Amino acid sequence: xxxxxxxxxxxxxxxxxxxxxxxxxxxxxxxxxxxxxxxxxxxxxxxxxxxxxxxxxxxxxxxxxxxxxxxxxxxxxxxxxxxxxxxxxxxxxxxxxxxxxxxxxxxxxxxxxxxxxxxxxxxxxxxxxxxxxxxxxxxxxxxxxxxxxxx
Numbered sequence: 001x002x003x004x005x006x007x008x009x010x011x012x013x014x015x016x017x018x019x020x021x022x023x024x025x026x027x028x029x030x031x032x033x034x035x036x037x038x039x040x041x042x043x044x045x046x047x048x049x050x051x052x053x054x055x056x057x058x059x060x061x062x063x064x065x066x067x068x069x070x071x072x073x074x075x076x077x078x079x080x081x082x083x084x085x086x087x088x089x090x091x092x093x094x095x096x097x098x099x100x101x102x103x104x105x106x107x108x109x110x111x112x113x114x115x116x117x118x119x120x121x122x123x124x125x126x127x128x129x130x131x132x133x134x135x136x137x138x139x140x141x142x143x144x145x146x147x148x149x150x151x
Contacts, residue, residue, distance in 0.1 A: 024037075
């Protein structure tokens, strides 16, 4: 049945195309006639593209309007579409409870054995006026300060 339906669609497509688009006879045409035919076909293609673009815009506009109306309808009814729940990993207590098939009275603290690390605060340089710094670093004294600072 599937193959016969496929064959029927193919025949229907070929008959529709033969009705709408007649076969071109290009052998009897001159160069100017061929150019005129090409220009005419390009103009027809432009018209079809414009129509396709317009219908696409209408479809997207209608789809957005439908979405907005369904959202307003849900708000008026007071029902909202709830998203499907995602699988969540079990906590340690829940996992032990599932394994032992009883509720665990004492919670297991996995963080108790971890080491605590103290972070050292970074030394912040004082922000000074750049003009004073530029005057202090100018000349040979500034180069000497930089050389001494590097050692």
